[in-house]
Amino acid sequence: MKLIRVGAAVLNQTPLDWDGNRDRILEAIELARSQSVSILCLPELCITGYGCEDAFHAPGTQSMAVRVLEEILPHTQGMIVSLGLPVMYHGSLYNAACLVVDGEVVGLACKQNLAGEGIHYEPRWFKPWPSMRQSTIDFAGRTLPIGDIVFECGDVRLGFEICEDAWVAERPGSLLATHGVDLILNPSASHFAFGKHEIRKRFVIEGSRAFQVGYVYANLLGNESGRAIYDGDAMIAASGNLLALGERFSYREVQVIAADVDINNIRMNRARSGSFRPVIATEAWKPVKSKFAFPDRDPVRTEVKASPWESSPTIKEEEFTRAVSLALLDYCRKSRSRGFVVSLSGGADSSGVSVLIASMVRFALAEIGAEKLASKMPYLPKLANAKTSHDFVRQLLSCVYQSTRNSGDVTRNAARTLAVAIGADYLEFDVDPLVQHYIQMVAGAIGRELDWKQDDLALQNIQARTRSPGVWMLANLRGALLLATSNRSEAAVGYATMDGDTSGGLSPIAGIDKAFLRKWLRWMQKEGPQGLAPITELSVVTDQPPTAELRPPSAKQTDEDDLMPYEVLDAIERAAIRDKLSPTDIQRAIGPDFPHYSVDQMAFWIERFFVLFARNQWKRERYAPSFHLDDENLDPKTWCRFPILSGGFARELAEFKRSRGDNQ
Structure with a gap:
């Protein structure tokens, strides 16, 4: 039995709040230390804040992030800590997780899959790092490895999936597993949406089972930059078992969950797996090694308790x-x-x-x-x-x-x-x-x-x-x-x-x-x-x-006399805006859901919706900022873009009327 105490930190950060972000990171490190954590994962881009937007491109943002990192380093003695920040390399900006071992930076793992849908615009600021590519960078006064890296700290191998990396079909974790990684750290900035917690829990647990690893997932908390809400989801799993689960929507700005991961058990499960196909590392893709002595631990039983609600x-x-x-x-x-x-x-x-x-x-x-x-x-x-x-x-x-x-x-x-x-x-x-x-x-x-x-x-x-x-x-x-x-x-x-x-x-x-x-x-x-x-x-x-x-x-x-019944309006909106259906297809799709209304009445409401939606885009452009809650958002600045001036669906509605005439 080789027990490693790992931790996932949840932080309520603010973009460009350098001192505040640093202090919350330091508080998380001390909380983790008080729980005897040896390896701590903090959220994505936790030093700058995730929502800096075009300020990421400012040289001052990048240089200040490095200065704040250097202020944090002395507080990481005796621990392994991942810290997120933007890093400029060869004229391109990368979303990086900086691994700190016993007070020193040992390398920078870069995000390979960027979130560019919905409220996320990462490709506007960052470049995706190519799989299985490594290089070196002059960073904080040292020459360090950068890219797609496996870290070997003592005799434990670590790898990264950074947020979106875990949401794609070809997850980096599958390749990390073939190179004998024991733990995958996932620093995330995954916004809240209804039902999303269960999806995250599935890919954390399934990732730990399929890759036969320990998996540490850390997320942001609260309203970081104005529109996105983060629920503070944090999870630790190993070999398909959930070991620790954080409390969501907390009013505490810093939280740390911790669990013991049995590295020997992970390796034994991997060895027993008939489907596991190890890859012998080439010279171009060897692990980055650093010395680290993990303390001996006695097993501590932990119980995973979700909030009753x-x-x-x-x-x-x-x-x-x-x-x-x-x-x-x-x-x-x-x-x-x-x-x-x-x-x-x-x-x-x-x-x-x-x-x-x-x-x-x-x-x-x-x-x-x-x-x-x-x-x-x-x-x-x-x-x-x-x-x-x-x-x-x-x-x-x-x-x-x-x-x-x-x-x-x-x-x-x-x-x-x-x-x-x-x-x-x-x-x-x-x-x-x-x-x-x-x-x-x-x-x-x-x-x-x-x-x-x-x-x-x-x-x-x-x-x-x-x-x-x-x-x-x-x-x-x-x-x-x-x-x-x-x-x-x-x-x-x-x-x-x-x-x-x-x-x-x-x-x-x-x-x-x-x-x-x-x-x-x-x-x-x-x-x-x-x-x-x-x-x-x-x-x-x-x-x-x-x-x-x-x-x-x-x-x-x-x-509802002015418009239509709200249940009908919402059904039309989802079909037209979220699902991008035509008026004719909407009539077919939702008509059976409202049998108490005539075909002509439903058609009248569908026409009214399309006319009013196109006519009133200028209003939506002027709305005050709103919170993102699901994939039915109409906010034109973050989710649903539509021209202020348009043809107003004139041809589509004309065809809709003709199709109804044919059916009568």
Whole structure:
């Protein structure tokens, strides 16, 4: 039995936060040392931060990363540590994992497969390193090996799969295994998406079994750079068995999990495998050797325990609440905002945003306590006196109900009831005099009265836009972040007033559809996330049909009357945007899912969707940053690109109409 204590570190880093990133790395190293870890894997590009974007190309970024690395080296005595940073070699930039052994850099392993889909743009900054190629580089005052490297530390062989390397069909791990690697380290920056945790767990466990290795997977945590959320997934496996599993969505900025890996058992399993075909290294591809003495260890039994909510039948609701709540706190503190302002209409969207902020506070208090939560925002000294959830929410969240003559008692009561229930600071603005002033001013200028028959859209929009300046002013006065409250379903068809409900510096629910949001609010009302009590007062919101409440009460306006049922809208959106189906194919694909609607009715809604989607791309271009949650995102800056000016699907819709005519 040859036991090696390995560790995976989880870090909540920030791009270009040199001192903060260094200090969190040092904290992780000390935590690992306290757990007797000999080999520690830290996340991808942990020194610079993963989300530096075009700043990666700045020579100053690269040189500063090396300086910070040198500050870290003295703290790695007696350990083997992998640290990520960008490295310039022969005029190209590479995403590298720097292996440090007993305080000295021994080599740089470079990423071979770059993430260039969805929210990732790595090929814009980095070049992929070719498999089985090694070279040397002058780095930090020494000549070091760089490339696709096997490291031999003492008598233990290490190799790397860096994030995307493990997601491709031809994983580097298969080649590493043939060269007798005992441990594979995977430093990652793998963004959160619904259900992604299970995929990661499968490739970690299966990789350790198929390659007959120990596998150490470390990921980032929190809202690192604005849009992507990292769940802090960390795992250690060996020979197909999961040995350690980290806690996801933690409010602690540094975590380390550790486990003992039996190297002799790994080698024996490999020797017994009839399918294993070793490769005898050539002169061009020999391991990089360094001296390291691993301490003798007695076996310690560890039990893998996942958080109870991980196996919940409402896992999507759990993940949504935990991911966005953590992201809101990180966005607030990293932007140095003094809390949030929400224009609380009493409807589902603004209520959902407000509840997420309250959940943020409740999760943080449950995990790290009042003192540590207050310390995360030292620029808000009043938080030092806060003790309860309501104390914190009142300091961090201002909710404003803004009425016009078209507002009703139902929404006003809903807004007030919810704000009181979660502990928010609640205010009311009467903006109707301002709305009437604008109407009269424009009517006087054009020489006619405005009426709902011919001026419906303009009269609706002026109410929403008039609500914007007051909440912006309040946000400015309090140094707070104004949150926009539009959801993805509305973004798809432009059912939002620019400079109205889209006003804000962050749009936290723009990545989620309205149908799920309504379901989630009912879940928050009746069940809530494990460990937190439900917010029963949400019944005042969930009992209402969604309405913009911009027409006179006699119109009995609802969102779904204006658009279509949200379940239908979301199904069309997924088929059209995510799956790239034509109108005709969508009718065939989703029609059977909605048998209670006629063929003609479904066709009308499909046509409406395509027309509105193309017409409103300019709105999506102007949305405040939103969080990425799944592969149905409409954010044009990170996921779903579409021309602002286009043909508007005119030919496709014409063919769709002709095909329906043929079928009748």
